Every structure is written in C-alpha cells, then in structure tokens.
Amino acid sequence: SAVISQKPSRDICQRGTSLTIQCQVDSQVTMMFWYRQQPGQSLTLIATANQGSEATYESGFVIDKFPISRPNLTFSTLTVSNMSPEDSSIYLCSALLAGPYKDEQFFGPGTRLTVL
Amino acid sequence: QQQVKQSPQSLIVQKGGISIINCAYENTAFDYFPWYQQFPGKGPALLIAIRPDVSEKKEGRFTISFNKSAKQFSLHIMDSQPGDSATYFCAASKRNGNQFYFGTGTSLTVIP
Numbered sequence: 001s002a003v004i005s006q007k008p009s010r011d012i013c014q015r016g017t018s019l020t021i022q023c024q025v026d027s028q029v030t031m032m033f034w035y036r037q038q039p040g041q042s043l044t045l046i047a048t049a050n051q052g053s054e055a056t057y058e059s060g061f062v063i064d065k066f067p068i069s070r071p072n073l074t075f076s077t078l079t080v081s082n083m084s085p086e087d088s089s090i091y092l093c094s095a096l097l098a099g100p101y102k103d104e105q106f107f108g109p110g111t112r113l114t115v116l
Numbered sequence: 117q118q119q120v121k122q123s124p125q126s127l128i129v130q131k132g133g134i135s136i137i138n139c140a141y142e143n144t145a146f147d148y149f150p151w152y153q154q155f156p157g158k159g160p161a162l163l164i165a166i167r168p169d170v171s172e173k174k175e176g177r178f179t180i181s182f183n184k185s186a187k188q189f190s191l192h193i194m195d196s197q198p199g200d201s202a203t204y205f206c207a208a209s210k211r212n213g214n215q216f217y218f219g220t221g222t223s224l225t226v227i228p
Contacts, residue, residue: 102148104162
C-alpha cells in the first residue's frame with residue numbers, strides 16, 4: 001500500500017472564498033482521483049487528475065468550480081472555488097497502485113471542509 | 117444510477133456475532149470487488165477484495181462470498197468486535213478500467 005497525505009486535514013472557510021487541498025503520495029502513481037463525501041454518505045467521484053493534462057470531470061462537476069492540478073506523479077491539488085455552504089463536505093484524494101490482480105485504490109485521510 | 121447496490125444501510129450486531137453486508141451489481145464488465153472500511157474522521161481503507169473466478173476469499177475474520185450468476189457479493193465479519201464498528205463500502209471496477217463504483221455504505225455498530 002501507499003501512504004497518502006492530505007493538507008489541510010480540516011478548515012472552516014467563509015462563503016465566496018476558495019480553498020486548495022493538497023494530496024501527496026509517497027510513491028509514483030499513474031492515476032489519482034478526487035472524491036467528495038457528505039457526512040454519513042457514500043463517495044462521489046469529482047474527477048480524475050491526469051498528469052500533464054487537464055483533469056477529467058464527472059457529470060455535475062466543472063473545472064471552474066473545482067480546478068485540479070497534477071504537476072507530477074506524486075502530487076495533486078483540488079481547489080474548491082467561490083465556496084458556498086453546500087460545498088461543506090469531506091474531500092478525499094485517492095491513488096491507484098499495482099495489486100496482485102489489478103490496480104487497487106487507496107485513499108488519503110480526507111479534508112473536512114466547513115463553509116459558513 | 118447506482119451501479120452497486122448495498123444493504124443494509126445500518127447494522128447492529130452483538131459482540132461475537134456475525135455481521136453480514138450484501139452488495140449487488142448488474143454490469144457484467146465488473147471483474148474486481150473490493151471492500152473498504154472507514155472509521156470516523158479517516159479515509160476509507162482497503163479491507164479485502166475478490167475477483168470473479170473465486171467464490172470465496174477469507175482473511176482473518178473477514179470473508180467475501182461471491183455469487184457470479186446472481187451478481188451478488190457479501191462481506192461476512194465473524195466474531196464481530198466493538199473495534200469493527202465502522203462504515204463499510206463495497207465497490208466494483210471494470211475489466212481494463214480504472215474507475216471504482218462504490219456502494220452507499222453500511223454503518224456497523226458492534227455492541228459489547
């Protein structure tokens with residue numbers, strides 16, 4: 001498995017501001033993802049962070065709201081822009097690592113965001 | 117549309133009992149079925165996974181049972197302990213695919 005870290009672990013932000021979440025993996029990985037998880041809910045994929053190219057967004061998520069960077073094979077950032085209280089959630093990054101059968105997905109500890 | 121359906125939403129089990137969580141899918145392109153365990157304030161952690169060419173996989177007290185014809189798989193936690201209290205997610209991914217599809221989660225409480 002890999003060690004995946006995220007910063008910050010939590011933050012409280014004002015409406016209309018932006019927050020950038022960092023994700024660091026301790027080994028090089030080809031695929032990184034960003035998820036959103038409402039408390040007590042399942043995981044919703046926001047986008048796939050592609051190294052060297054624009055992220056691939058899922059339906060309902062747009063680049064202007066959630067810009068993503070992936071400058072290398074171990075690091076990615078997710079920005080939550082122009083925040084509103086509806087953006088309050090846990091944001092998780094994940095990475096795929098080679099497993100015995102196929103690539104396995106590992107998650108970071110999450111960033112708990114509260115928007116006032 | 118939920119690609120992987122999970123039940124029950126919540127489960128309360130006595131210490132020492134068996135916890136059973138079920139998942140079902142429709143897409144026959146799925147060929148990898150992991151389970152994740154998530155404690156409050158933590159990210160999901162890979163617990164155990166199975167591929168469709170086996171019907172059962174056991175790791176310690178955790179067992180996945182897989183029924184390919186019924187397109188169902190389940191997680192069994194034997195001798196459940198209070199420390200197993202967490203939310204469990206099943207997932208599936210496709211052959212030659214990188215995206216994982218998650219169930220809605222089951223909140224397990226093991227009471228002493």
